[in-house]
Amino acid sequence: MTKINRAFNFSPGPSMLPAPVIKRLQNELLDWNGSGMSVMEISHRSNEFSHVINKSKQLLRELLNIPNNYHILFSHGGASMQFSALPLNLSSPQKIANYIITGQWGLKAEKEARRFSQTKIIANTMNEYRIPTQEELLIDSDASYVHYTPNETILGLEFPYIPDTGNTPLIADVSSNILSKPMEVEKFDVLYACAQKNIGIAGLAVIIVREDLLNQHQAHTPSLLEWQHLSDTNSLSNTMPTFAWYVLLCSLEWLKELGGVSVIEKKNRKNAELLYQCIDQSDFYHSTVSDTAHRSQMNIPFTLKNSELDVLFLEQAKQANLTNLKGHATVGGMRASMYNSMPLEGIMTLIEFMQNFAKKYGK
Amino acid sequence: MTKINRAFNFSPGPSMLPAPVIKRLQNELLDWNGSGMSVMEISHRSNEFSHVINKSKQLLRELLNIPNNYHILFSHGGASMQFSALPLNLSSPQKIANYIITGQWGLKAEKEARRFSQTKIIANTMNEYRIPTQEELLIDSDASYVHYTPNETILGLEFPYIPDTGNTPLIADVSSNILSKPMEVEKFDVLYACAQKNIGIAGLAVIIVREDLLNQHQAHTPSLLEWQHLSDTNSLSNTMPTFAWYVLLCSLEWLKELGGVSVIEKKNRKNAELLYQCIDQSDFYHSTVSDTAHRSQMNIPFTLKNSELDVLFLEQAKQANLTNLKGHATVGGMRASMYNSMPLEGIMTLIEFMQNFAKKYGK
Secondary structure, eight states, rough: OOOOOOOOOOSSSOOOOOOHHHHHHHHHSSSSSGSSSGGGSSOOTTTHHHOOOOOOOOOOOOHTOTTTTTTEEEEEEEHHHHHHHHHHHHOOOTTTTEEESSSHHHHHHHHTTHEEEHHHEEEEOGGGGSOGGGGOOOOOOOOOOOOOOOOTTTTTTEOOOOOHHHHOOOOEEOTTTTTOOOGGGGGSEEEESSTTTTOOOOTTTEEEEGGSSOOOOOOTGGGGGOOOHHHHHHHHSSOOOOHHHHHHHHHHHHHHTOOHHHHHHHHHHHHHHHHHHHHTTTTEEEOOOGGGGGGGSSEEEEEEGGGGGHHHHHHHHHTEEEEOOOOOOTTOOOEEETTTOOHHHHHHHHHHHHHHHHHHHOO | OOOOOEEEEEOSSSOOOOOOHHHHHHSSSSSSSGGSSGGSSSSSSSHHHHHHHHHHHHHHHHHHOOOOTEEEEEEEEEHHHHHHHHHHOOOTTTEEEEEEEHHHHHHHHHHHHTTTTTEEEEOGGGTTTTTTOOOGOOTTTTTEEEEEEEEETTTTEEEESSSOOSSOOEEEEETTTTSSSOOOGGOOOOEEEEEETTSSTTTEEEEEEGGGSSSSOOOOGGGGHHHHHHHHHTTOOOOOOOHHHHHHHHHHHHHHHTTOOOHHHHHHHHHHHHHHHHHHOOOSSESSOOOGGGGGGSEEEEEEEEEEGGHHHHHHHHHTTTTTOBBOTTOOOOOOOTTOOOOOHHHHHHHHHHHHHHEEEEE
């Protein structure tokens, strides 16, 4: 086999996998646990695969400290499928669901919910590149739930607090920051996340739902979107994306071996601090989020003083093995997404590249 | 790396992958096309991945001879998600959908459809282990569609003909026989299939739908289940299970290289003929489908004269590297599922094992 030169991949998702995880996938690909079969070729209902299911649930519960009265469900379709599932499970055309908007993902969730419920945007600060204060959240007293996106990947905005919604269920799309730091699960009613950012590859979603919120679905909910049904069938109603589930398990085992969420949090915070420092200390680069308390630790958008250099920056970055740094079209410039899998070495390489680039073209 | 002893895996699905495909997956896992990234780590919207999308559509169209007025869509969730999507896209609570039942999958599809439409079972011959005749299909003149399952994996029943439904749309769940032989696509209105039997791994479905049937969905259809939306977004509404999509492409490229559907059909027919012959010529084994015209070429259930030997048969088969031969609980005995990936060598090994086992225990 030729020598592999793995890139530091700053993609917002699907994101890079931890090096030990991707190597394990390769090693086990043809013959999983001595079965003579790949894990992709194993029945989702087999004894062999039930280990993947049980272990992944157990590790999620342990790593995130999920209380026992929360069910852990797995679903097809990523977070966007839950944009539909949420109002189907917790609202109705007669009820109103509240949405807090701090970026494109929250906006998408709200738009999809209109197919199944009335909705109301109770705060929208995305155009101001900031997080609303608790006082700005004017929650309807009869809202079926309040939905928000703790970390918005495109604008790079992250909530520094958990909204207090009183008795109204609080729902969070934690796709981009699940397991990046400790979470107080008991302060939420439902958490959901796609797998392809912090916990594996695309095709799978995890839903963490408090027991008493199951079984409130609308009659025309597709079975595979009905949380009660997923719970009743141990998320095995039909053939699940078994390989993605196994990658999730490998990612969780890797995280546990590292020392868990508190250890990865330190690494993630360090990575983010270093990159924001590099941006803020330079007059060549500019952070698009001015309030430092609202800045994301996972996704860091920044612009170049002279946007005509964007193409050159991306070209040279790629040559330096730093890939997928192009910012989202709505923000422009660059974006470095740095999930659990991004090592310190990747950030150091990026910063060195950025400093050299600024020196060369910053006149 | 230690020597790999790959099993002949007779699982009904997820099924074994062709040996060249699984080896290719392993080779390309860490560094796809020299990108320094795995295909799992690539954005579904990247230039690199658009090759996977376009090539897989092109190959499906070519291999299945799909007319230009049929759209090829990709979806999360396997065939079961389409059990919901079908009535959401083509029926309504006011309309009636017709179902032909020849096994458990058709039954599941009908049960799910009741959440979104009225339904009527117009023929049910599963308890007789046979396929109904055309004359037995009493189609409602105002039915929104007629649904059937050309091949039922559990009972091992396969339609020897395509039902004539006149002007009523004909929908087929071809999960277990897509690309196993030529299909007259133009005789159907919608075809759909999961990937994990003949064209890859779990998590992905393919939908082939005639253009004029798009855009009839019910208002409360989740976006990811709406065929028009999938068509409008080139099946990229959200992050798709990219790795499964890539495995699909690898499977299609493998099939094309072999010579296409007509070549694999000969292999599949030969495999099935040999195994049925082995069963029919023995008084130790018994086929559960007596009408030879209704027998499946993909899934062959059979019983042992003495069911007390079942456990021993399975144990010794596993030792002979023949895995997942246990029949479904509702039928009992054994089942050999032999999709496109099963080589002649696998069948020869199975037959030799069966003959030796019968000799030894057939007194």
